[in-house]
Amino acid sequence: MSGNSSPAHKAFGDIAPALADYTDRILFGDVWKRPGLSPRDRSLITVASLVANYRTNELPFHLKKALENGITRDELIEVITHLAFYSGWPTASSALSIARRIFEEADA
DSSP, X not given: OOSTTSXXXXXXITTOHHHHHHIIIIITTTGGGOTTSOHHHHXXXXXXXXXXXXXXXXXXXXXXXXXXXXXXXXXXXXXXXXXXXXXXXXXXXXXXXXXXXXXXXXXX
């Protein structure tokens, strides 16, 4: 998905068009399409990494992508709960707030 309609271009293409192009072509056009892991597995790994590293800016996008890739809400909550013991309570608490918002938006 490249061009002005991609999520990367909408998010930061106006200020960093090259980074938006790299995001589209390399990250989501190559890395995410490698045969070694399914998109579902990649989403699970990405969400866990973002939660553990307290990367709340990218978490909403990837929670939505995880749902699109077949991860259930219950599984996402279980990942966050599990990570509370490995990455810390504040990271899990923040992630739960974001997950709640994403789930509510999906229901609206």
